[in-house]
Amino acid sequence: MQRTNLGLRIPKGMRDLLPEEIAVQESLEEKILTLFKQWSYQKILTPTLEYSACVQPDVEQEDLLYKFFDREGHILTLRPELTIPIARLVSTRMRGGEFPLRLCYGADVYRNSNVRHREFRQVGVELVGSDQELADAEVIALAVEAIAGLGLKNYQFNLGHMGIFSGLMLEAGVDEGIRVKLEEVLARKDMVGVELCVRQSGLPERVQELLLRLPHFRGGEEILDEVLGWSERPAIREAVESLRTIYRYLEDFGVQANVALDLGILRGFSYYTGAVFEGYVPGIGFPVVEGGRYDALYADFGLPQPATGFAIHLGNLLEQFPLPVVEGADVLVYGSDAQKVIRQCQTLRAQGKKVELALGVSGKETAELAAQLKNIKEILCVE
Structure with missing residues (x-):
C-alpha cells in the first residue's frame, strides 16, 4: 500500500541524520566521553521510556512530556532529560555504591516543546x-574543557546561584504563585514577561528594582560584593559566598577566563537548588550547555544525596562543524564467480578490513567507477 503524504514525513521536531551527520555526531560524542572518562566518570545508560511517576513531579510544564500507555495501563514518558532517570537508577541499583559517584552518559532526550528540535542528543555528567x-x-570546569576540546571558539559560560533569587523571594514574602511565574519568565529570559510580572506583583519598590536588575547583572567577582549589600538574609549571603568560592576554584582549574557571573540564570527544571550555569557558542541563541546543583532530588527517591551535573546538547552543535566526506570501504571486491567473491570478502574481513561486495559488477571499468563514487580506496578482482 502506498504511503500517504503524512507517511512520507517525520514528526515535528524530529530529524533524520545522514551518514556524514552521524559521523560528526559520533566523533564529537567520542571526544567528549573520552574526556569525561579521563576525569574518572563512568558511563551508564537508562531506558528511553520511564514511568511518568518518575519524571513528571520535577518537570514544571507537564505538556513538555511525550506520554503513552503500556498494556497494563501505566503512563509512560519519553525521558525529557537524564538527571532524574539517573537519580532513580542510583537510588535503586547503585544505592550501595561508594559515594561520591561520578557518572556520565550519551543518549537521546525528547521534549514536546515549541523549539526547533524535540529530539536531541545529550552528553553529560552527574557527580x-x-x-x-x-x-x-x-x-563546570569539565563542561568548559569539553566545549574547548571540540575546537569551538569564543564560547562563553555564565554562572549563577538559585539561592539569590530564592532569598529575595523569602525576604519580600512573595506568595508561591508569583514566585513560580517570576521564576518561569526569568528562566526563559523573557524580558518583557519579567517586567510585566514584576510590575504587577505588588512587591516593594526596592525588590522590584532588584528583580528587574537580575537578568542584566553579570560580570566578575566584584558584583558579589554589591549583592551582599542587598540583604542580610542568610540564604543570600550563603549563596554569594558559595559562588565566590566556586569562581575562585575555576581560576585554579584554568577556566575562569571563560566564565562570567550572571545572577539572572534560573533553570527550567524545579529540582535545582544551588549554583547553576549555562554555556553558549556563537551562532546559537540558546544554551548548548546547562547544569547546576540539585541537592533535594535524591531525597525524593529515598536516598538523600547532594548532587551536581550538566548536559551538553550535542545535537544542536552539529551545524557548527563541516560535514566530512564519509569514508567508504577499504576495498571493493568483484568478479564473475559469486562464491569466490564471497570467500575473498570474508577472508579480508577476518583481517580487519572494511569490505564491500560488488553487486552486479564484473568489469574493471565499472568497478573503478563504483569505487570512485563510493569513496572506496581499492578494488580487487577475484578470478
Whole structure:
C-alpha cells in the first residue's frame, strides 16, 4: 500500500541524520566521553521510556512530556532529560555504591516543546554525593574543557546561584504563585514577561528594582560584593559566598577566563537548588550547555544525596562543524564467480578490513567507477 503524504514525513521536531551527520555526531560524542572518562566518570545508560511517576513531579510544564500507555495501563514518558532517570537508577541499583559517584552518559532526550528540535542528543555528567563547592567547580570546569576540546571558539559560560533569587523571594514574602511565574519568565529570559510580572506583583519598590536588575547583572567577582549589600538574609549571603568560592576554584582549574557571573540564570527544571550555569557558542541563541546543583532530588527517591551535573546538547552543535566526506570501504571486491567473491570478502574481513561486495559488477571499468563514487580506496578482482 502506498504511503500517504503524512507517511512520507517525520514528526515535528524530529530529524533524520545522514551518514556524514552521524559521523560528526559520533566523533564529537567520542571526544567528549573520552574526556569525561579521563576525569574518572563512568558511563551508564537508562531506558528511553520511564514511568511518568518518575519524571513528571520535577518537570514544571507537564505538556513538555511525550506520554503513552503500556498494556497494563501505566503512563509512560519519553525521558525529557537524564538527571532524574539517573537519580532513580542510583537510588535503586547503585544505592550501595561508594559515594561520591561520578557518572556520565550519551543518549537521546525528547521534549514536546515549541523549539526547533524535540529530539536531541545529550552528553553529560552527574557527580552524586558531594555538597562541596569544589564539586561544583569540577563539573563546570569539565563542561568548559569539553566545549574547548571540540575546537569551538569564543564560547562563553555564565554562572549563577538559585539561592539569590530564592532569598529575595523569602525576604519580600512573595506568595508561591508569583514566585513560580517570576521564576518561569526569568528562566526563559523573557524580558518583557519579567517586567510585566514584576510590575504587577505588588512587591516593594526596592525588590522590584532588584528583580528587574537580575537578568542584566553579570560580570566578575566584584558584583558579589554589591549583592551582599542587598540583604542580610542568610540564604543570600550563603549563596554569594558559595559562588565566590566556586569562581575562585575555576581560576585554579584554568577556566575562569571563560566564565562570567550572571545572577539572572534560573533553570527550567524545579529540582535545582544551588549554583547553576549555562554555556553558549556563537551562532546559537540558546544554551548548548546547562547544569547546576540539585541537592533535594535524591531525597525524593529515598536516598538523600547532594548532587551536581550538566548536559551538553550535542545535537544542536552539529551545524557548527563541516560535514566530512564519509569514508567508504577499504576495498571493493568483484568478479564473475559469486562464491569466490564471497570467500575473498570474508577472508579480508577476518583481517580487519572494511569490505564491500560488488553487486552486479564484473568489469574493471565499472568497478573503478563504483569505487570512485563510493569513496572506496581499492578494488580487487577475484578470478
